[in-house]
Every structure is written in C-alpha cells, then in structure tokens.
Amino acid sequence: MHDFEPKIVAFVCTWCTYAGADLAGTSRMQYPPNVRVLKFPCTGRIDPVFILRAFQKGADGVLVSGCHPGDCHYMAGNFHARRRFAAFRALLNFVGVDLNRLQFSWVSAAEGGKWVDVVTELTERVRTMGPMPEFKELEHEEQWSGAINTPELKEAYDSIG
C-alpha cells in the first residue's frame, strides 16, 4: 500500500493541543502531513457527530486531542469529553467500527514532541490498515436498500399487493 496516503482529521482544543501543534511547527519538528487540524474551544465542544461526519466525508482516521486532566481552561470540559468518548467508543465498537482508527490523546501546549509522536503513530497505523471503506460505502449507496428480511415484513408487504 505504498501509494495510500491516509487522511487523518484531528479535532483539537485551542488551549492545549493546538498550541502544542503550533509549538511543534515553530520548533521545526517533522511530522506526517496527513493530518488536518480543526480547532475547537474545548474538547467538551467536540460532539461525537463530528467524528461520524469526518468518517463519512472520507477520513481514514480521527484524532481527538485536548488538555491533560486538571489542565482544562474551562475546568472540566475534558473530563466530560472523556466520559462521552468512552461511551461513544463502545457504541462504535458495537456497530462494528475498528477502534484503531480513532485515537484520543492529551497533549499540552508544551508537548510539541508528543504531538509529533501521536500523529506519526496514528498515521502509520492507519497507513498499514488501509483506507476506511465502511462509511464511504454507505455514502456511495444512493438508494434505500428496501431489503425485506423478516417473514412478518414479507407477509405485510405481499398483502399490500
């Protein structure tokens, strides 16, 4: 898969991880250019629906990153996010999404090096996993399948004539 370049979408908090990524840049650290960074006021603002949207629109991996516990600018945004994403991971796993494509991390404004590590590791992991077909396939299916797969439904359907 040499010609596959994964698309990674990173949802980051403006106070820690965004500054951390900025630090990585100003420190001239090298990291894979596959990651698209979206800045949010807080990890607590990041709705699971953003992650779904990213996958639907072609992301092969998603990174959510914010302040370390205790460092949140809004006191508890990351704690709430932590619970929400723990639950969301379970839901995604239950419907059959590979959780290796979804990474959460704490990166502070001083951790330019950690940002580089996290992005590099996720990019390499997604690169070996290949493209993420699931959500994209759904996106390409124009029509409602209309499959009638239970006897009761079939019977009801037939009785309409």
Add this chain to the structure above:
Amino acid sequence: MNAKANKNHVTSIEPAYYEAITEAIRKEAVKILKNETVVGVVGYLPGRRKGTASPALVTTVEEAEKLIFSPACVNNLSVYLTKAKKGVLKQGKVGIVAKGCDMRALAGLMTESQLQREDLFIIGVVCPGVYGFGVQRTGTLTEENIARKCRECTVHMPEGADVAAGTHAELADLTPEEAEEMARIEAMPQTERWAFWKEHFSRCIRCMACRQVCPFCYCEQCLCDKNRPQAVESSPRPAGNMAWHLVRAMHLAGRCGGCAECERVCPMDIPLNLLNRRMAQELKELYDFEAGLTPVEKGPLNEYKENDDQSFIK
C-alpha cells in the same frame, strides 16, 4: 433478582389479575379527580378493536371509570407529559398510570428537570408484563406472547409511586432474549457486526417514529433536523441512517429506561432497543450507573470523576 428466586412457577397470567389492577386504577383515578387533587389522569382506555388499549387523558369521573389495564397497555405514557399533551401540566397536577419501565422514564425526566415530582400523582402498576409486537392477543399473557423487554424486566415493582395497583405476579423462568441477542452480536467478528447493523439500518425509512415516541427525545429542535450546517443527512439513505441511529443511541446513553417503545413503533423492525441496552450496559460497567426508579442529580454523561478510566487515551 430476589423476586425471581422465590417465585412460584407461573406459566400464564390470567385476565383476572389485570382486572384487579384495572379496578385499583379506576378507584384511585376517580378519587383523585373527585377531590380535585389532579386536573386529569393519563391512562389507558379500551381500544376500538378487541384486545387493544389506547392512551388517553381523562378529566372527568365518568371517563375515569372506563380506564383499563391489560397486557395491551404497552405505551409509555410519560411521553404525554412532555410531548403529546404538553400543555396539560400547566393546568395543574396530573395523574399518570405508570408501569415499572414508564416509572424509569418519569424518574429520568425528573432528573433532567423536564418534570417536577410535585406536579404528578403517579399510579404505579405492579406490571406482570405486556404483549409483544405482532403476537396473538388472546386473554392470557404467556411466555409466547410476552414482550421481549418484559422477559428481563427488573422493575416489576414500582417504587416511588403515590399508590401501587396490583400485587406481585410474573411469569416464571423466561429466557432473556435481548441479553442473548446482545451477546450474540457482541461475539461476532467486527466486520459481521458492521454488516448486521448496516443491513438493519439500510431499511430505515427515517419516519422518525422512534424519536417521536421516545420520552427522552424532547428537544424543541433536533440536531438531526438541522441543515446548515447539516450534521445528519435527513433523507432515507444508508449514510444518514447510520448516522441517525448512532446519534440517537449516543443521545440516549445513560438516560434510556428501556421501555422499548422505539422498537415497538419501528415500522421496519429495526432492533433499536439492542443499541440502547448495549449503551446502558456499557455505562453500568464504566460508571456503575443504571437508569433507575428514583431521580438522581445528574446522569452519567453529565458528571465526571477525576479518576475515570482513561486507558483508551494516549
């Protein structure tokens, strides 16, 4: 459950038991309407066809004497207080007939400040179970025609109600079908799980009946109806369907009381309650929270502990 251990073996529940509950409900409803404790009672009236029941808001003693309780009383009435008959609470205290699973919804709505306990007079029903979907609605409730959710019900006894109608009765040794089905899906390889849900969700016609009937979907404006920016596609296409059901399950995580109304009203037979049960199970495992019969201060996703599990975070 303790109740399960020492119960005698009942294979069917006779109509007489439901008649006793009916009597108790009528007596109570008439009483509270007469002494003007409440302005109305939300309960069940006989449906037009035999073996059916329809939810109703009764405001007179004459109507209250027609209230019933039978295995056909499947609806979760709490939705009448927040959505269907929203204005009624403005007129005063309201009585409501509630099974165990409906009590959970009421408690959840109180948790979320959608209802106040002092605005309600709850007639709790010691419910032995209700009919499942699309079964023969004959006189007795048996293992064959009981609803799936009732097989693993833990709230037969309503706690926190103003009065309780009925005595304890439940069917013996029912197989917990939902738990089994959930374990079956859990055990599948990841790709098969995706295929399973993909196939189910692809049938969704986005009628939004699941949202309409859910007591917890009370937002004036749903995120999923919004365009610009559109978070979830609103037409019945596979991509939007998957997103809708995931968003729905996520929004109900830690709130759903398991009344399975979404699954009952789904015209396409999508096993929606499995998703809700799975999320409930997960929050139980992670944060030891179960949607219960008593209102709590905050739901599991509205609070946090500093030492919550973060093994998934690098």
